[in-house]
Amino acid sequence: GAALFFSQIQSVTMLVIGLFMLRLFGQGMTTHTYATAIARRYISARGRALSIAQLGHTLGESIAPVSVVTMMLIIDWRTIWMILPFGALFLLAPFLRYLTQRTRLQDGGGLEGLNTQNADTANTNNENHAHDNHVFGNDAGFDGQHWRRHDVIRDRTFWFGLMWLTAVPSYVLTGVMFHQIYLADLKNVSLASWTANYVLYAVFAVIGSLAAGQLVDRFTARRVAPYTMLPTTLACICLYFADSVMGISLFFMLFGLAGGTPNAATTAIIAEAYGTRYLGEIKAIFLPISVFGSALSPMILGLMIDLGGGLALILGSCAMIAIFAQASSMIVLGHFRKG
Structure with missing residues (x-):
């Protein structure tokens, strides 16, 4: 429509x-x-x-x-x-x-699990939490409960950890792509040569996404999610020091990993942390954060450019917020609240 x-x-x-x-x-x-x-x-x-x-x-x-x-x-x-x-x-x-029919590998509650809930499961008292856990089993969060949106908004794990894992990739990737002509000009690379490397970006985005999915299933999203910020940091550093065609190509490889690795890990960590019973309303918090980050970066980086900021300021600021997101999430995800 x-x-x-x-x-x-x-x-x-x-x-x-x-x-x-x-x-x-x-x-x-x-x-x-x-x-x-x-x-x-x-x-x-x-x-x-x-x-x-x-x-x-x-x-x-x-x-x-x-x-x-x-x-x-x-x-x-x-x-x-x-x-x-x-x-x-x-x-x-x-x-x-x-x-969309159920297959043998689908071991979560899914819609079928939701349909078994009583009408009063919209409440968040202890009896309902216990009922949720009985139906969903391992679908519950780290504290054994299924969180509601208003609980997540008051949770420090959200503010100091998970929010940044969503906002930073959108901010950096959108900002760099939006100002790519300016960045290519600073690196003395023709636009044709620059855009030709997007094939590498697509290939490594696929590699990053599949690798992140495998790592999440093997080590849990709690351990993997913070490290999805690492390719973003390395991509910014690589572009700053790149002085050849190979250097630009390496940047696009890392940039592709930066675009592919966070997606599966971020959704998985939200489900692991807060449970899946109310995952729809909880994930609805993160989508505006991603959109806001992607809308904010062209303006902020553009202001830096207008003020005479070069590669050091633009890429340095992007690398710093990626480092902050990784460090903050590593600290917070290592200390989940119990009960």
């Missing part, structure tokens, strides 16, 4: 509404829905399941821009916005029931 609406925009007001609808129902809600469902359905293979699902994002980022530009050489942009939703409707919708 949002895509069809966007195909008919005639004014700035309609453009704003259309963009909001596309971000809300497309990038926002679909990501939120699948990640929540997977985190509920899987426990022992949660990391791998999330990382495999994340491949869809990487595939879209890889083929969508080129595909759309090619299509615009043949047909009008409004027609493209009419074609895209019907492609999803006919290629995906008829198979949704088959694709």
Whole structure:
């Protein structure tokens, strides 16, 4: 519906509404829905399941821009916005029931577990927590309970640990991509050579996502999640010192890892820390944080550029907040509250 609406925009007001609808129902809600469902359905293979699902994002980022530009050489942009939703409707919708059915590897409560809850499970008293734990078993959080959103907002683990694991990747990746022409110019690299390295970015984003999923399942997200900030730090350092084509290529490899590794680990640590009973409402806190971080970085880094800031200031600030996010989350995730 949002895509069809966007195909008919005639004014700035309609453009704003259309963009909001596309971000809300497309990038926002679909990501939120699948990640929540997977985190509920899987426990022992949660990391791998999330990382495999994340491949869809990487595939879209890889083929969508080129595909759309090619299509615009043949047909009008409004027609493209009419074609895209019907492609999803006919290629995906008829198979949704088959694709979402339970399999033998899905050891989490999932929707079936939720449907067994009594009507009074919306309350958060001790009896309901005990009932939740009986139904969901290992789906509960580290303290043995299923948290509600208002409890998470008051939790120091959220403020000093998990929030930064969500905000920092969005901030750094969006900021660097937004100002990539300026950065390429500072490194004396042609834009053609710079953009050619996005193939490496896509490949290593896939590698990072799959590797993070495997590590989460083997060592738990609690141990793995803080280290997903390390590729971001290394990518910023590498770009600062890069003085050759190989150096730029190495930066894109690390940048791809920085884009791929946090996704599965972040969703998994939220489920591990707070349980899956109310995971939908809890994850809804983290999505605006990610969007806010991605919206804030172009402005802040752009201000640095206008004030004469060079590579040292731009990349140094990005590296520092990544180091802070890793150190803070390592400390907090090592001291979960008991009861």
